[in-house]
Amino acid sequence: MITAENLTKRFGSRTAVDDVSFSVQPGRVTGFLGPNGAGKSTTMRMIMGLDRPSSGRATVNGRPFAEHAAPLRQAGALLDAKAAHPGRTAEAHLRLIAATNGIDRRRVDEVIALTGIGQVAGRRIGGFSLGMHQRLGIAATMLGDPQVLIFDEPVNGLDPEGVHWVRGFARARAAEGRTVFLSSHLMSEMAQTADHIIVLGRGRVLADAPLAEFLRAADRDLTRVRVSDADVLARRIAADGVRVTRTSGEDLEIDGIPAHRIARAAAEEGLDLFELSPVGSSLEEAYLALTDDATEYRSDQAAAA
Numbered sequence: 569m570i571t572a573e574n575l576t577k578r579f580g581s582r583t584a585v586d587d588v589s590f591s592v593q594p595g596r597v598t599g600f601l602g603p604n605g606a607g608k609s610t611t612m613r614m615i616m617g618l619d620r621p622s623s624g625r626a627t628v629n630g631r632p633f634a635e636h637a638a639p640l641r642q643a644g645a646l647l648d649a650k651a652a653h654p655g656r657t658a659e660a661h662l663r664l665i666a667a668t669n670g671i672d673r674r675r676v677d678e679v680i681a682l683t684g685i686g687q688v689a690g691r692r693i694g695g696f697s698l699g700m701h702q703r704l705g706i707a708a709t710m711l712g713d714p715q716v717l718i719f720d721e722p723v724n725g726l727d728p729e730g731v732h733w734v735r736g737f738a739r740a741r742a743a744e745g746r747t748v749f750l751s752s753h754l755m756s757e758m759a760q761t762a763d764h765i766i767v768l769g770r771g772r773v774l775a776d777a778p779l780a781e782f783l784r785a786a787d788r789d790l791t792r793v794r795v796s797d798a799d800v801l802a803r804r805i806a807a808d809g810v811r812v813t814r815t816s817g818e819d820l821e822i823d824g825i826p827a828h829r830i831a832r833a834a835a836e837e838g839l840d841l842f843e844l845s846p847v848g849s850s851l852e853e854a855y856l857a858l859t860d861d862a863t864e865y866r867s868d869q870a871a872a873a
């Protein structure tokens with residue numbers, strides 16, 4: 569379990585993390601979202617004891633990470649996939665970490681097999697692809713067989729096979745009862761991976777909820793409609809706050825009016841309805857709506873939109 573209590577980090581006059589409190593529970597994947605500069609990486613570094621909070625505290629399994637007698641048996645973190653000496657082999661890298669943390673050498677063989685890097689274990693890390701760097705980093709997180717796993721952008725730059733593998737790995741570890749905390753900018757991937765969502769914006773918590781609840785809160789009255797006469801239906805439901813978009817032929821997307829009122833309007837006009845499909849908000853739509861005012865860096869085009 570991970571707990572942040574009134575966690576704050578200042579760099580000079582800039583506040584990167586501002587009075588953040590949350591808990592990350594075992595047995596589920598918790599997604600950590602937020603725009604660039606929101607404070608996600610800084611928060612993860614404070615959890616792992618790499619940055620000292622200006623105030624507040626972060627604990628792993630009830631105490632600060634650095635205070636555990638065998639910290640790698642409590643938590644493993646992948647914060648920088650390329651934080652390994654390029655001249656070492658993957659196996660030597662893992663054996664060095666194991667030796668300096670009192671971990672049996674047999675565990676190195678186990679994590680190599682677990683992450684599927686056996687064929688490259690004898691190669692120098694400098695020649696690795698990004699996907700192999702990520703797998704090696706994940707292998708290192710598992711050396712102590714910890715109950716808490718922290719991954720910062722583990723699928724960034726990976727091909728579809730690599731993304732699929734990381735997703736399956738994260739979900740499998742959560743199914744074992746571990747605490748899995750990961751950040752990503754890939755909303756479609758996070759929607760398939762996370763059970764719970766924490767959103768940061770300008771250093772503050774904007775949302776902390778189960779994924780399904782987060783999406784329900786962002787739902788809007790958007791409905792896909794296929795009807796015998798789209799023009800007649802559009803005129804019938806025309807009102808302030810109702811937006812009708814012709815997608816093709818007699819197909820419409822209608823926003824701002826519940827589906828049952830659309831069906832009633834079609835029936836009163838004697839129209840045939842071939843499709844009436846309410847469309848829930850995607851994670852990307854819900855996230856963008858929530859963080860619109862908390863985006864620190866944006867293009868001129870986006871700002872003008």
